[in-house]
Amino acid sequence: MTSVLIVDDERAMADAMAEQLASHGLKTTIASSADEASSILGETDFDVVVTDVNMRGKSGIDLCGRLAVNRPDVPVIVVTAFGSMETAVATLRAGAFDFLTKPFDMEELVIVVERAAQHRQLREEVKRLRRAVEDSKGFEEITGVSAPIKEVFALIDHVAETDATVLVSGETGTGKELAARALHRRSRRRGQPMVTVNCAAVPANLLESELFGHVRGAFTDARADRKGLFQQADRGTLFLDELGEMPLEMQAKLLRALEVRAVRPIGGHEEVSFDVRLVAATHRDLVSSIEAGTFREDLYYRINVVELTMPPLRARGTDVLLLAQTFVDQFARQHTKPVMRISSAVAERLLAYAWPGNVRELRNCIERAVALARFDELVVDDLPPQVREYRASHVLVAASDPSELAPLAEVERRYIERVMQSVGGNKRQAAQILGLDRATLYRKLERWSQNGKT
8 A cells, every 4th residue: 555644734734635645545644844754754664755845844845855865765745835936946956756736636636646656666666676687597598577477487497308399479579589599408409409490581492492401403503412400400409480481382391391200302312310309489370370271280280289478578567677677788788888777767668668579679679778878777768759658559439529539440450459468469369359260360460560550
């Protein structure tokens, strides 16, 4: 429960503020002077202090200045009957979080106090995560302490020592390749090579040669025998990234190779056996791809022995701040900038943003912010515009002003986006909630993604 110390020598005013704050679930204590408040604060911790300016003895500005020195972690809201610019400037210079001018609406008091309490909580969270970054050794290269990422760590630990084929799924930028590396490094094959190929980055006519190899003279530029990646990864791990982009013809050849544990180089007459642990990754919903006829069902069941789903960043809570601080440390060293931490205002923006590009987008955001930083902590102006100005989407269906209402297609997009966020990006679960088949949902998401809407 948020605790508030009210400092005012007008008892009726203090009681009115206390009653209003208590009606919103806040715990209040009243002090009648700055000296009494200092004594109470020496024995009890409070989340927020609300103080009047003009009191007998020391003023509220004096109290604010004292707290700024001795308790800088406690935000102070100053209440004044003199709404001059000079008074406002004096309160802020003394270290006040905000000020209110009498007469004020009691609901406004509640809003300002709750905002101050949230500010303090974020500052404490930033400090805690700063210590966590310093103390944490991480899980291989993956950083996080949230429940969804801990489930990933547990599953990797359970299957790493086996030779089971693993399908790593998840949105773009969630760290699928990091998960594949963690599987390899914790396996009994860790002393052998891990070979990676991005199936979307290799032209379809070259992918077979890349995977299976070729013999000299197999085609115009084949001037010498070349081992394919299956042979290069022998006794180690082969990581097939973006498997969902593999052409259907190549999928059939891959399935056969996995079934017989051997490959035939292009132009060769003999099959060459291999011993690899296969890890594949995709950002696509392969079940929807099967329904759409772009992925083989038999290959899906062959590779999906164990499915490891990387959670989207928006489902990982304060991991956003832990990752942000990790990236601040990394890029401050890389760019030789004296940036040490993120401000509570930045933390608030980072937690509010939806991160459609996931960890990769956060990494780029922090690198940009560190490069632009002018102080030893990141401030809101250092953030990219889309993060700085982000507002969560809401489906507005009741408004007196017709201009505030959105077209039906836009309402549909916002609602589907909200459902996707609530289920952590799980398209199958989202489709069930929405009453859509997966292929239809997948097509809508693809279209909005291409148009830059998600």
